[in-house]
Structure formats: C-alpha cells, structure tokens
Amino acid sequence: MKLSILTIGDEILIGQIVDTNSNWLAQESNKMGLEVYQMLTVSDEDASIKTALDYLFEHSDIIITTGGLGPTKDDITKKTLSEYFDTNLVFHEPTWERIQAYFAHIKRPTNEAHKAQCVMPEDAELLVNKMGTAPGMVFTKEQKICISLPGVPYEMKYIMENHGFDLIKERFQLGHIIHKTILCMGAGESVIANKIEGILNEMPDKIKVAYLPSIARVRIRLSTYQNAMDADLEQELEHWTQRISDELGSLVFGYGNHDIAEIFGNLLKEKQLxxxxxxxxxxxxxxxxxxxxxxxxxxxxxxxxxxxxxMKNALLEVKKETLEKYGAVSEETVKEMAIQAKKILSSDVSIAVSGIAGPGGGTPDKPVGTVWMAVAYKNECYTEKLQLGKNRLLNIEYTSVRAINMARLVILEANSNVKTI
Amino acid sequence: MKLSILTIGDEILIGQIVDTNSNWLAQESNKMGLEVYQMLTVSDEDASIKTALDYLFEHSDIIITTGGLGPTKDDITKKTLSEYFDTNLVFHEPTWERIQAYFAHIKRPTNEAHKAQCVMPEDAELLVNKMGTAPGMVFTKEQKICISLPGVPYEMKYIMENHGFDLIKERFQLGHIIHKTILCMGAGESVIANKIEGILNEMPDKIKVAYLPSIARVRIRLSTYQNAMDADLEQELEHWTQRISDELGSLVFGYGNHDIAEIFGNLLKEKQLxxxxxxxxxxxxxxxxxxxxxxxxxxxxxxxxxxxxxMKNALLEVKKETLEKYGAVSEETVKEMAIQAKKILSSDVSIAVSGIAGPGGGTPDKPVGTVWMAVAYKNECYTEKLQLGKNRLLNIEYTSVRAINMARLVILEANSNVKTI
Known part of the structure; x- marks a missing residue:
C-alpha cells in the first residue's frame, strides 16, 4: 500500500522553516507497513495543489496533506480540496460548538474568522482536533483517500495518533516492513561496500540494502517488505545482518538508531567505569x-x-620539555594528556586529543588535519593518528566520534588499529 | 525564474533522516532572487526519478537534485540522469586524478569502487567537489538546466557555494534581491514582532519581512526585489534596518549571516581579552x-x-559549603565557578553555567530547565537565571548561546537583564 505526503505552504518553499511533519509521517507510516512513495511540497495556490494531487494519485493509494487550514486568506487547502473531490462546503454546527467551547476554556473571544472556519466539505469525514481549531478531513475517491491535516506539528500528530492511523488500518490491508540497521565506523562507504559485496550478491532480492553515510560513520540498512507477519523472514534478515557484521568485525559499533556516545555510555555504565x-x-x-x-x-x-x-602544562601537567621537543600535536603530548587526565581527575578511562583543525596552523611535517588521539585505560595508553582534510568543523566532528569509538574499542580489547605504548 | 528541488533517497522516505538540504537550498535560492516552485522527494528508482523530472520541468527552469551519487549499488542518479538527458557515461581522467590525490592526502588506498565513480556523463559540465569524491553535474535541456549534487550536506553546500550559484547567475537573468538580516536574542518571535509592529506598518510594501526563529535566536530578514541595482533602495533598506534595531536595543546582537560565537570572538580580539x-x-x-x-x-x-x-570542588575550588548549602545549580555556586575560572586560569573574562538539563534530575524548587549563568569580568561577577523546558538538547543549546551573549553584553556594558553582585 503506497502513501504520499503533500505539504502545502509558501513558508517551506522560501526556506523559512524545515518541514519536519513529512519526516514524522514517513516514520510512523513505515512502521505500520505503508510504503511512502513520494513527498511533495507546493505553494498555497489552487492550481499547484490540484496538479500535485493528480501527480501523486497516479501511484499512491493514500495522500496525506498538511498545511493551509488556518484562518487567514492564504490558507486555501479546504476550498481547493472540496473542488478537487467535487463536494460542497456547508456550515458544520458541531465544529462551531467545539470551537466556542475551546475559546471559552482559554478565555478568549471568538470572531467571524473562526466562524468562517466552520464551513466544512459535505462529503468529507472529519477527524477531531483537540489541539486546535481545524479538524482533519478525509476525502474518498474510488478506492483511494486523502487525509488533510493542519500544518502545526502537534495538531497534525494529535489527529493522526488518535484518528488518522486507525482509519488507515480499517480501510486498507497493510503489509509489514522490517528494517535492520548496522552502524559502522573506521572505514568509508566504498571500502565497506567492497568488503561485503560478495555477501550482498548472495542475498535474496527481497532484501534491499541502503548505505547511509554521515561524518565518520556509515549505516547499512537492510529492509524487507512482507504481506503478513512472517517469523522466517525476520530470522532471515537477522541471519544476513549477522553475516555482514561478522565480515566487518570491529568496524561495527552498534545496531539500530543509536549514537556512538549512547553506545559508549552504556558500555561505561555496564562496566562501571x-x-x-x-x-x-x-x-x-x-x-x-x-x-x-x-x-x-x-x-x-x-x-x-x-x-x-x-594550559596543557598548567592544567594537565604535560611536561614543558615534551611540548617544546615534540609540539602540542604529537604522540608524546597526547599520551601525557591522556595519562594525566586519568590520574589528576582520578577516572578509570580517559581520552585525549590534540590536532590541527584548520584552516590555518599547518606546517610541512604537520599539515592541517593532523590529529593525535590517546586513550588511557588500566595501566596502558593507546594512541592513534588521523590525517584529515582542511575543513575545521568536519575535522572537529570527525575526531570527536572517532575518539569516542577508539575508547570503546580499547575497553572491549577489540582495537586492531591502535598502537600500544 | 523558477527552481525546483528534487531529493533522491529512500532514507528520506522511510523517515530515517530529515531533509535539511532542501531547506538550505530554498533559503539560498530565495536570497538570489529565484522562486522555488516545488520540492519533491523520490526513491532511488529509475522510473520515479524520470517521472519526477518530467513533472518538475513543466514549471521549472532549474532543477537541483541531491542524493544518489555515492559509490554503491543503490546510488543510481548518475545513470538515470544520463539516460534522461541522453548522454553517454565515459571515464573522466581529471576526476580520477583528483580522487587519487585526495586519498593520498588522507593516506588511504583507493579501490575499484572509487575508479568506477569516475565515470561521468559526457555532455554534463562538472562542478568540483573538494569535500568528497562525487563532483556536481550540470545537464542542459533546451534553455533549462539540472544540477545534480551529492546528498551529504557539506559536500552539497561546498559545490553550490563555490560553483553552482555562480553558474546559475551566469546562465539566467535574475532579479536583484537585497536582504538585511537583524540578529536578535533575549526575546521570542512574538515579543519581538509586537515591539516592531508599528514600524512594520509604516514600512513600504515593497520591503518584505520574514522572521526566522532558531534556538534562542530570531533573525529578522528585510528583503526587497528590484530589476536593476538601485542605490536609493539600498539606503531605504538600511534606514528601516536601523529603525528596527533602535527599537529592539540590546536584543540585537549582530547583522547578516554571523554566529554569536564569531561576533563574540571578534569583540574579544578587538578588546584583547x-x-x-x-x-x-x-x-x-x-x-x-x-x-x-x-x-x-x-x-x-x-x-x-x-x-x-x-570536580567542581577539585578543579574549580568551589567551596564544599557552597555546594552543600546551595547545591550545584545555584547562583552562589555558579558565581564561584566563574570567579575561580577567571582566577585559576588567569583570564580577563570567564563564563560559568550550571543547570538541570533534563529530562530527569529536577526537584520541586529546582525543576528541570533551571539554569544559572555567571560572567566574571574586571572586578565584578554578573549572574542570570534561565527557566527552560524539559528537552535536554534544546536546553544545552539554548544555554550555550545565551551564556555567550551574556558575556558579550557584560563586556559592552550593555547588560540590562543581568544582575550584578
């Protein structure tokens, strides 16, 4: 069953706000086994909305629209949808009563604009909105439906969570989508793809793979669609997740939708460090x-x-000789920093980093992007060097996540890359 | 001139990531005088991409696509676009040389997947990407163009800022848009809107106003469109910018596209602090x-x-009695933290913060979101309390920018909100 999301509003098209509604609707829809076909954003303009509906209905069973249901002149969604679905706008007494009660509650007067908002499409089913004035509307066209929601995120969510998703479940036979996500760090997308190419070639077509790279990390997502709950398929997905993980070894730092800081934090809690x-x-x-x-x-x-x-000398007691002889960005300095941070601050494990983030400050033997990391744990200190690019913010972010993962690998005794001193 | 944005990637449609690229592209395009017609997100699927291009080209002169240019099997944008624009894929030696140089710099080996990525559409113009491996590609179809960019935000931005926007300016006759942006902090959007409502009512219609709120900050953007450069119009915009700024007083922390940390850094440099x-x-x-x-x-x-x-005691020498009597989140503690940070670390100015970021840890008299900030400067220490919500990440971000601005106001002796001890 395919669903598309249509966002209506000039404020998105001029970049004034990021559309987070579509993301939430996509997440929730996928969980239910609906495949999201496309997401489209159009302006508050009659012709644009109608053309968009034609376009999306070509391949979608359900369209959810958000936005354009407010009381101001530029909000034309209701009128346009009524024309598109060929129904009349009539005054809806129960909505007017609900709005009056709501305004009495928040001790504000109602006005003509509020009353005008109570005109509703005759053939649409209304979904109660306890968070605001505009109810959701459900239009039906042959076997397909269009659910129109206000653009205010909490109103939109309220209507979907309390009425919209139930209505979809009643009207449509839904399949199941299962995802497994493998979180990797320490190699780029192409290196990882190379390593697991053989496994992917063996994998059945019904399991789809996607690579989702972000700074210093690559997520590998396996997905499969099925028409009914099937324990075998779930096991099969688990099997392939395991095979890929075995191949990637210590490049894998976790599964699902987790952050490296969270995974590392759980390890520290578990080991009481x-x-x-x-x-x-x-x-x-x-x-x-x-x-x-x-x-x-x-x-x-x-x-x-x-x-x-x-400050490296004053706060961390890094020796002046070390700083003078090897410089602040050196294996020797970063090692002293880690050992001192563990000792002075009396912890079980410490991480230290020192590098040239850029864009300036490089030298021929230490170019911009040279970074040293160290982890002190038990009676040992491990170091690792990174050679990064010239973008300051990227270098800082990259180093931060890699350093956290380095400490994780050291604690797990799984560090193949790092050098022991 | 109309532009549409086409996002290609299953990860958006399953809700795994929020599409922030489209928002950035819309903002930047609007600044240049381009009207954004629609934004569409489709899956990594040949037919979907082609249908989407047909649909968007109906009403757009320019289409910018993002995503699907990676080295892996699911990235099909390049092949699909080459077919759509009827051009052949050929090996592109300069790209291969650039990739090899890049990998040599970061001391990693290249592999077959990298080489395969150097196949480029023969008739497309390439836009250099110094942040990654995939260059941007420009396809031309009659008078219209399609710019294809990688989906990684910093790569996409690099290509557009360094090549893409210039190319659009060369190829198309754009109107001029002049913007002035006023950066505000210390009051919400509605309070600010209320304060300047009178001024906005006097302002001529040709100047448009947009409020762009982000965490702890509100940007007010004044824009005016013109067909040719007009010095009077520029002066007029300057006049209204000034009137709004005068009304908002110390709520204004800067102008244009600058970060509070940058503005504060410039102040510290100027005053040699x-x-x-x-x-x-x-x-x-x-x-x-x-x-x-x-x-x-x-x-x-x-x-x-x-x-x-x-650690507050050990590292900052905050008195045990202060911590025991008033707690870590108190005016007394944060004041000692600031004074000690200035003294122990021998600086001219110091900032200290202590609070309950949440979601747990609140008490009846100190609920989640209670934050104390202090700034020590010259012989004085200034403090300010914030009462925020329950979202941890929001609270941390909000406090960080407010604390930096507090120090800025203290140094400028412009702090109307803060209390002197």
Missing part, C-alpha cells in the same frame, strides 16, 4: 557529545579543554 | 562553539567541564 577527557583541537566537542546523553552524570566526571600550550 | 570557561550542564558545548571559529586560539585559553560535585 568513570570517564574523563583532555581535549585540545576538539575544544569540548567530545565532552558535549558525552553529556548529550541523558544520565551521563553516572559515568562522566570532567573534561579539561586545554587549548593553549600554557 | 582572554576567555576561560567553567561548564557544568552545557558539558563543553560553550567551549566547542568558541573553538568552532577559526583563529579562536587568539583569545580562548581553556574550559573546565566539571560535571560532578567532586
């Missing part, structure tokens, strides 16, 4: 990733962001 | 904002992220 940090080029980014996870105070103690030479 | 930080609930986010600005080592020394009670 306290973490401290010594950051230079990442300037607090590693700490802020750790702290972004609720409950991180259970394992995170402190970070020292020592940006200058003086 | 050194900055240090003591962070608790923001967990390094303030430091990472400061460090995100190139050249920040000129004024940023260090941050102590003291997440636990012990």
């Amino acid at each position: 306290k973490l401290t940090l010594a950051e230079s080029c990442t300037g607090g980014q590693i700490a802020s990733k750790i702290v972004s996870i609720p409950g991180s105070s259970a394992y995170f103690e402190a970070s020292i962001v020592a940006y200058s030479y003086e | 050194k900055l240090t930080l003591a962070e608790s609930c923001t967990g390094g986010q303030i430091a990472s904002k400061i460090v995100s600005i190139p050249g920040s080592s000129a004024y940023f020394e260090a941050s102590i992220v003291a997440y636990s009670y012990e």
Whole structure:
C-alpha cells in the first residue's frame, strides 16, 4: 500500500522553516507497513495543489496533506480540496460548538474568522482536533483517500495518533516492513561496500540494502517488505545482518538508531567505569557529545579543554620539555594528556586529543588535519593518528566520534588499529 | 525564474533522516532572487526519478537534485540522469586524478569502487567537489538546466557555494534581491514582532519581512526585489534596518549571516581579552562553539567541564559549603565557578553555567530547565537565571548561546537583564 505526503505552504518553499511533519509521517507510516512513495511540497495556490494531487494519485493509494487550514486568506487547502473531490462546503454546527467551547476554556473571544472556519466539505469525514481549531478531513475517491491535516506539528500528530492511523488500518490491508540497521565506523562507504559485496550478491532480492553515510560513520540498512507477519523472514534478515557484521568485525559499533556516545555510555555504565577527557583541537566537542546523553552524570566526571600550550602544562601537567621537543600535536603530548587526565581527575578511562583543525596552523611535517588521539585505560595508553582534510568543523566532528569509538574499542580489547605504548 | 528541488533517497522516505538540504537550498535560492516552485522527494528508482523530472520541468527552469551519487549499488542518479538527458557515461581522467590525490592526502588506498565513480556523463559540465569524491553535474535541456549534487550536506553546500550559484547567475537573468538580516536574542518571535509592529506598518510594501526563529535566536530578514541595482533602495533598506534595531536595543546582537560565537570572538580580539570557561550542564558545548571559529586560539585559553560535585570542588575550588548549602545549580555556586575560572586560569573574562538539563534530575524548587549563568569580568561577577523546558538538547543549546551573549553584553556594558553582585 503506497502513501504520499503533500505539504502545502509558501513558508517551506522560501526556506523559512524545515518541514519536519513529512519526516514524522514517513516514520510512523513505515512502521505500520505503508510504503511512502513520494513527498511533495507546493505553494498555497489552487492550481499547484490540484496538479500535485493528480501527480501523486497516479501511484499512491493514500495522500496525506498538511498545511493551509488556518484562518487567514492564504490558507486555501479546504476550498481547493472540496473542488478537487467535487463536494460542497456547508456550515458544520458541531465544529462551531467545539470551537466556542475551546475559546471559552482559554478565555478568549471568538470572531467571524473562526466562524468562517466552520464551513466544512459535505462529503468529507472529519477527524477531531483537540489541539486546535481545524479538524482533519478525509476525502474518498474510488478506492483511494486523502487525509488533510493542519500544518502545526502537534495538531497534525494529535489527529493522526488518535484518528488518522486507525482509519488507515480499517480501510486498507497493510503489509509489514522490517528494517535492520548496522552502524559502522573506521572505514568509508566504498571500502565497506567492497568488503561485503560478495555477501550482498548472495542475498535474496527481497532484501534491499541502503548505505547511509554521515561524518565518520556509515549505516547499512537492510529492509524487507512482507504481506503478513512472517517469523522466517525476520530470522532471515537477522541471519544476513549477522553475516555482514561478522565480515566487518570491529568496524561495527552498534545496531539500530543509536549514537556512538549512547553506545559508549552504556558500555561505561555496564562496566562501571568513570570517564574523563583532555581535549585540545576538539575544544569540548567530545565532552558535549558525552553529556548529550541523558544520565551521563553516572559515568562522566570532567573534561579539561586545554587549548593553549600554557594550559596543557598548567592544567594537565604535560611536561614543558615534551611540548617544546615534540609540539602540542604529537604522540608524546597526547599520551601525557591522556595519562594525566586519568590520574589528576582520578577516572578509570580517559581520552585525549590534540590536532590541527584548520584552516590555518599547518606546517610541512604537520599539515592541517593532523590529529593525535590517546586513550588511557588500566595501566596502558593507546594512541592513534588521523590525517584529515582542511575543513575545521568536519575535522572537529570527525575526531570527536572517532575518539569516542577508539575508547570503546580499547575497553572491549577489540582495537586492531591502535598502537600500544 | 523558477527552481525546483528534487531529493533522491529512500532514507528520506522511510523517515530515517530529515531533509535539511532542501531547506538550505530554498533559503539560498530565495536570497538570489529565484522562486522555488516545488520540492519533491523520490526513491532511488529509475522510473520515479524520470517521472519526477518530467513533472518538475513543466514549471521549472532549474532543477537541483541531491542524493544518489555515492559509490554503491543503490546510488543510481548518475545513470538515470544520463539516460534522461541522453548522454553517454565515459571515464573522466581529471576526476580520477583528483580522487587519487585526495586519498593520498588522507593516506588511504583507493579501490575499484572509487575508479568506477569516475565515470561521468559526457555532455554534463562538472562542478568540483573538494569535500568528497562525487563532483556536481550540470545537464542542459533546451534553455533549462539540472544540477545534480551529492546528498551529504557539506559536500552539497561546498559545490553550490563555490560553483553552482555562480553558474546559475551566469546562465539566467535574475532579479536583484537585497536582504538585511537583524540578529536578535533575549526575546521570542512574538515579543519581538509586537515591539516592531508599528514600524512594520509604516514600512513600504515593497520591503518584505520574514522572521526566522532558531534556538534562542530570531533573525529578522528585510528583503526587497528590484530589476536593476538601485542605490536609493539600498539606503531605504538600511534606514528601516536601523529603525528596527533602535527599537529592539540590546536584543540585537549582530547583522547578516554571523554566529554569536564569531561576533563574540571578534569583540574579544578587538578588546584583547582572554576567555576561560567553567561548564557544568552545557558539558563543553560553550567551549566547542568558541573553538568552532577559526583563529579562536587568539583569545580562548581553556574550559573546565566539571560535571560532578567532586570536580567542581577539585578543579574549580568551589567551596564544599557552597555546594552543600546551595547545591550545584545555584547562583552562589555558579558565581564561584566563574570567579575561580577567571582566577585559576588567569583570564580577563570567564563564563560559568550550571543547570538541570533534563529530562530527569529536577526537584520541586529546582525543576528541570533551571539554569544559572555567571560572567566574571574586571572586578565584578554578573549572574542570570534561565527557566527552560524539559528537552535536554534544546536546553544545552539554548544555554550555550545565551551564556555567550551574556558575556558579550557584560563586556559592552550593555547588560540590562543581568544582575550584578
């Protein structure tokens, strides 16, 4: 069963707001076993809306529209949809009563514009909206339906969660979609694709694969559609997920929709380890990733962001000789930073990074993008060097996630890349 | 001149990621005087892409596509577009050389998949991508063009900012749009709108106003369209920008496309002040904002992220009595944090924050979202309390930008909100 999402509103087309409604509707629809065919955004203009409906109905059983149901002149969705589905607008007494009661509750007067909003398409089914004035509307055309919702996210969600999804389940026979997502770090998309090409060639066609790269990470998503719940298919998906994971080994850092900081945090909690940090080029980014996870105070103690030479010496007691002889961006310095962060801040594990984030500051032997990372754990200190590009923000983000994963691998004793000192 | 945006990728349709590319492209296109006709998202599927191109070209002079240019099997955009625009795929030596140089720089080997990516449509113009492997491609069809870009946001932005927008300006006669953007912080959109309503009513119709709210900030954009460069119009826009700014006073923190960390950094450089930080609930986010600005080592020394009670005492020497009597989230504690961060780390100005970011950890007298900020400067310490909501990430981001702006206002002696101790 295919669904399309039609967003109506000039504010999206001028870039004033990001359309998050479509994303939420897509997520929820997929969970239910609906395939989202396309998402389209058009302006508040009669002809655009009608052309868009024609276009999307070609391949969709259900269209959900959001936006254009407000009280102002530019909101024309209701009139346009009524024309498109060939029904008349008539005054709807129950809606008017509900709006009056709502305004009495929030102690504000109603006006003519509110009353005008109570004109409803005669043949549409109305879905109650307890979060605002405009109800949802369901238009039917042969076997297909169009659900029209207000653009305000919490009103839209309320109507779908309380009425819209149930209505879809009643009217349509839905299939199941199952997804498995493998989270990888430490190699690029093409290297990973190369490694698992053989496995993918063996995989049955009914399982689809997608690569979703982001900074320093690649997610591999396996999906399969089925018409009824099928335990075998679920097992089969699990089997292929496992085969790919086995092939990728320590490149895999998790599954599903999780962040590296969350996965690392769970490991620290499980092993009851306290973490401290010594950051230079990442300037607090590693700490802020750790702290972004609720409950991180259970394992995170402190970070020292020592940006200058003086502070590396004053706060982390990195030896002056080390800094002078090897420089701030060196294996020797970052190693001392990690060991000191663990010792001074008395933790079980510490991460340290120092590098040249750019765009300036490079030298011939240490070009922009040179980064050293170190992890001190138990009585050892592990180091790893990265050679990155010239984009400052990318380098900071890349280093931060890689450093967290490096510590994870060290704790799991799974680090094949890192060098022990 | 009309432009449409076509996003290609299953990951958007299953709701795995929010499409922010389209929003950015719409914003930038509008600034240039291009009208965005529609935005459409389709799957990585040959027929869908071709039908979408037909549909959008009906009413668009330019189509920008994003996504589907990666090295893996599911990325079919290049092949599909070449068929659609009737051109052959041929091996492109300069791209292969560029990719090899890039991989040599980051010290990783290239493989067959990288080489396969260097096959390019013969008749397309290529736009260099220094941020990744896939260049942008420009296809021409009669008077219309299609620009195909990778879906990775920073690659897409790099190509458009360095090549794509220039190419559009060369090929098409665009109207002139002049924008002035006023950056505000310290009040919400509706409060700001209320304050300047009178001025906006006097403003001529040819100047359009848009409010662009983001976390803790509201940008007010004044735009005017003209067919030729007109110095009077520019002056007129400047006049209204000034009137609005005068009305908003210290709520305005800057103009144009600048970040609060950049504006604050410039102030520190100008006044030759050194900055240090003591962070608790923001967990390094303030430091990472400061460090995100190139050249920040000129004024940023260090941050102590003291997440636990012990660390606030051990690293920042906050008195045990203060912590016990008032708690970590209190005016007294945050004041000591700021004063100590300035003293111990010997800087000219310091910022400290402590709060309950949530979602857990609240108490009846200190609910989730209670945040204290302090700024120590010269011989004084200023404090300010925020009462925020329950969303952890929002609270951290909101606090970080507000704390930086607080320090800016203190240095400028413009702080009307903050309380002196």
